[in-house]
Amino acid sequence: MPIYEYIAEDPKEGCRICVRGFELRRPVSRPPLEKCPLCRKPVKKVISRVNTPKISKPLSVSDAKSAGFTVLEKRDTGVYEKL
Numbered sequence: 001m002p003i004y005e006y007i008a009e010d011p012k013e014g015c016r017i018c019v020r021g022f023e024l025r026r027p028v029s030r031p032p033l034e035k036c037p038l039c040r041k042p043v044k045k046v047i048s049r050v051n052t053p054k055i056s057k058p059l060s061v062s063d064a065k066s067a068g069f070t071v072l073e074k075r076d077t078g079v080y081e082k083l
């Protein structure tokens with residue numbers, strides 16, 4: 001059963017639970033929740049956590065280049081001479 005996150009549509013209207021957001025297990029067959037079960041104010045489903053970007057794999061050089069990054073490649077063994 002998937003867990004959905006809901007949060008008050010209007011943060012000034014909701015109760016202490018839906019203002020901060022809550023999680024609810026709900027069968028897929030049930031329609032999405034529209035009202036807070038406690039205060040009956042409208043709630044909306046939280047689609048995704050914006051602050052936690054998914055990093056699936058490290059960037060490869062070609063990915064970085066296509067994203068507009070300048071990729072610097074070390075050409076020799078990097079000998080530094082102390083002057």
Ligand SMILES: [Zn+2]
Binds near residue numbers: 017037039
């Ligand atoms: Zn509420």
